[in-house]
Amino acid sequence: MTLDLKVDGQSEERAEAFAQGLLGTALDRPDGVLKVTGAAVYAADDVPEGCAYGMLVRAPGFGAIEVGNADEVRAMPGVLAVIRDKRMVRNAAQGTANAAPVQGVDSADYVGQPVALVVAESFEAARHAAQALQLRTDGGPLPVNPGDVETEGEPDTTGDLDAAMAEAPHRLDVTYTTPSMTSAPMEPHAAVAWWEGDALTVRSALQMLKYNRNELADSLGIDPAKVRLLAPYVGGGFGSKLGIAAEAVAAAIAAQDLGRPVRVVQHRRQVFETVTRRSETRQRLRLAADRTGKLSGIGQEAWVSNLPGEVFQEPVTQATAFAYGAVHRVIGERLERLHRPAAGSVRAPGEAVGVTILECAMDELANDIGIDPVELRLRNIPDTDPEGGIPFSSHMLAEALKTGARRFGWSDRAPKPRARREGEWWIGTGMSAAFRVNVMMEAEARIALSPEGAVVETDMTDIGTGTYAILTQIAGEALGLPAEKVEVRLGDTTYPPGSGSGGSWGAATTGNAVWLAAQEIRAELARRMECGEGELTLKDGTATCGNRRVALADLLDGATLEGHGHIEAGDAFSKVRQSTFGAHFAEVAVNDVTGEVRVRRMSGTFAAGRILNEKTARSQCHGGLTWGIGMALTEGMVHDRRDGHIVNRDLAEYHMAVNADVPPLDVHFLEERDPWAGPLMSKGIGELGICGAAAAVLNAIHHACGVRVRDLPATPDRVL
Numbered sequence: 001m002t003l004d005l006k007v008d009g010q011s012e013e014r015a016e017a018f019a020q021g022l023l024g025t026a027l028d029r030p031d032g033v034l035k036v037t038g039a040a041v042y043a044a045d046d047v048p049e050g051c052a053y054g055m056l057v058r059a060p061g062f063g064a065i066e067v068g069n070a071d072e073v074r075a076m077p078g079v080l081a082v083i084r085d086k087r088m089v090r091n092a093a094q095g096t097a098n099a100a101p102v103q104g105v106d107s108a109d110y111v112g113q114p115v116a117l118v119v120a121e122s123f124e125a126a127r128h129a130a131q132a133l134q135l136r137t138d139g140g141p142l143p144v145n146p147g148d149v150e151t152e153g154e155p156d157t158t159g160d161l162d163a164a165m166a167e168a169p170h171r172l173d174v175t176y177t178t179p180s181m182t183s184a185p186m187e188p189h190a191a192v193a194w195w196e197g198d199a200l201t202v203r204s205a206l207q208m209l210k211y212n213r214n215e216l217a218d219s220l221g222i223d224p225a226k227v228r229l230l231a232p233y234v235g236g237g238f239g240s241k242l243g244i245a246a247e248a249v250a251a252a253i254a255a256q257d258l259g260r261p262v263r264v265v266q267h268r269r270q271v272f273e274t275v276t277r278r279s280e281t282r283q284r285l286r287l288a289a290d291r292t293g294k295l296s297g298i299g300q301e302a303w304v305s306n307l308p309g310e311v312f313q314e315p316v317t318q319a320t321a322f323a324y325g326a327v328h329r330v331i332g333e334r335l336e337r338l339h340r341p342a343a344g345s346v347r348a349p350g351e352a353v354g355v356t357i358l359e360c361a362m363d364e365l366a367n368d369i370g371i372d373p374v375e376l377r378l379r380n381i382p383d384t385d386p387e388g389g390i391p392f393s394s395h396m397l398a399e400a401l402k403t404g405a406r407r408f409g410w411s412d413r414a415p416k417p418r419a420r421r422e423g424e425w426w427i428g429t430g431m432s433a434a435f436r437v438n439v440m441m442e443a444e445a446r447i448a449l450s451p452e453g454a455v456v457e458t459d460m461t462d463i464g465t466g467t468y469a470i471l472t473q474i475a476g477e478a479l480g481l482p483a484e485k486v487e488v489r490l491g492d493t494t495y496p497p498g499s500g501s502g503g504s505w506g507a508a509t510t511g512n513a514v515w516l517a518a519q520e521i522r523a524e525l526a527r528r529m530e531c532g533e534g535e536l537t538l539k540d541g542t543a544t545c546g547n548r549r550v551a552l553a554d555l556l557d558g559a560t561l562e563g564h565g566h567i568e569a570g571d572a573f574s575k576v577r578q579s580t581f582g583a584h585f586a587e588v589a590v591n592d593v594t595g596e597v598r599v600r601r602m603s604g605t606f607a608a609g610r611i612l613n614e615k616t617a618r619s620q621c622h623g624g625l626t627w628g629i630g631m632a633l634t635e636g637m638v639h640d641r642r643d644g645h646i647v648n649r650d651l652a653e654y655h656m657a658v659n660a661d662v663p664p665l666d667v668h669f670l671e672e673r674d675p676w677a678g679p680l681m682s683k684g685i686g687e688l689g690i691c692g693a694a695a696a697v698l699n700a701i702h703h704a705c706g707v708r709v710r711d712l713p714a715t716p717d718r719v720l
Ligand code: MOS
Pocket: 207, 237, 238, 239, 240, 242, 345, 346, 347, 348, 349, 501, 502, 503, 504
């Protein structure tokens, strides 16, 4: 049996089942000790008997590929094969597309594209041989720079923004740019593949197993039922592992050719160019406002890029569509087909850079009008979704702004820039609103309840986000079991298909499937207790109904009870606009002599429905604020203007914010239940923290020293 739920409206409050007191607490990760002691098996840790080692080789240019010395390389010590196979893939695909990524290695579409695999008896031999392989390409030059090609697509237009701009007493028309960015998960991409007959098993670093299985089967031309994927532990994804990448397909092909297991691990420089980047953007922001700051017009037009054939386009403006009310609107993207490495989802695709620049523009407008930036936002919160006219499922922006301002001490702020100096440092503060769409996917989960406790199974992943902890809490809460009586098993396609991790939907979506599976078990326990489900209380391994209390083990009578849950998004996601909201505040010091910027304190207040685990949710937001600091001050991939290749493709030259860059971060959650978001009433928190975070820092730079940096990141040369 399965308890199915299509979320079509508001869910009923189900607080009666909340007796265990586990959900929402800051439960430590049950997998934490395994991870820090090295016992957790990540993709590259699994070296099966007889495993050979593959190393990917990159295209040095564009066009048809010729191998100059394949025979020589094949004859090198330990080398088993030099593989070029049309089934190899060009890049990581977008998992949700559920189809194979662009394939074929006859010709290179970007510099750095993986086009061959060298396999050897040892990793060292494979690496040496891969370096010795001479590849020639005969193509190019191809367009690689923004502005070099015609654009595809047009923004959506409502009303007459030009007229609104002409009439408005206050108007802003500015252009910002953001560079390509990388996801840089701590665990590099890796895959180990082996075949048993026509059945393939791949242990890999992936976010979305149920989709990845189909993508891999598609790429290889085999039946998905013959593919088993394993990814119980994943060291970060941030979008880069949403789709299968080159190493998984290459390892599968090589393992089949050689008749033995093959492991392929990308080194850091390969990760930088073979997995999808966040597109660079150019964004024109237009705002028209009356004397009180009320917006009559809003324009956000973004230019983004991707390779020919790719379906992904950075959805820069997806939150702008509902962020602020204004009658006259031009909002959307234009795409340029450039032969840079493929673009795809990177943590909060769209809002991460779109909300950031919108919020920089709002700061400029507030400054021009001379009203407080928090007040400007408050005056422009729409009553309903300005585009669809539909209501919001909940709207917590005003509360986030007010609470955040209070926590930060915003009211002490000098109204004008360049008001505070300490020695050679200008001190300033800035703020930003945060928005991130809320999404629900389809997910299934199974729970087996036995006298020993509950075992939860789903092919959902934990990419560092805390899935093991959260699903433990949900099952424990619903079944009245302490955390140590719940075992969660993830990351294996033999389990029921979960939602995968992406788009902030993982915990809430798969969590709801686990919740439903538990409800099915509860219904059976109530039947055995001869009591209504509403009267049944499950707590600490006992069932209570009226004045009767029975141990679960006795109710089970030595047998196992199974529950199966299935959830999918229905009309609740089109009848109402669902979003999460927040507010960022930052204080920076800008050195008047060097242009160096230090973030001195930062605060984020967030609303995302029910917070399922205080600690893991907080960690996600710490990550978001940290990423915001990097985006504002240091991060950016440099593309060679001649051939588009990524010049700074390592962590020494691509500067992410590190501990020394990050002050103590204040993260606060607002108490909220969103009844439109499913029975748990919880929305995605994962990516909210990055949305707009960089704007708070950039706006603080302006408040400190009066300099408006419109080309990110705000490196010292741009601040001075
Ligand atoms: Mo996320 S960038 O959708 O993994």
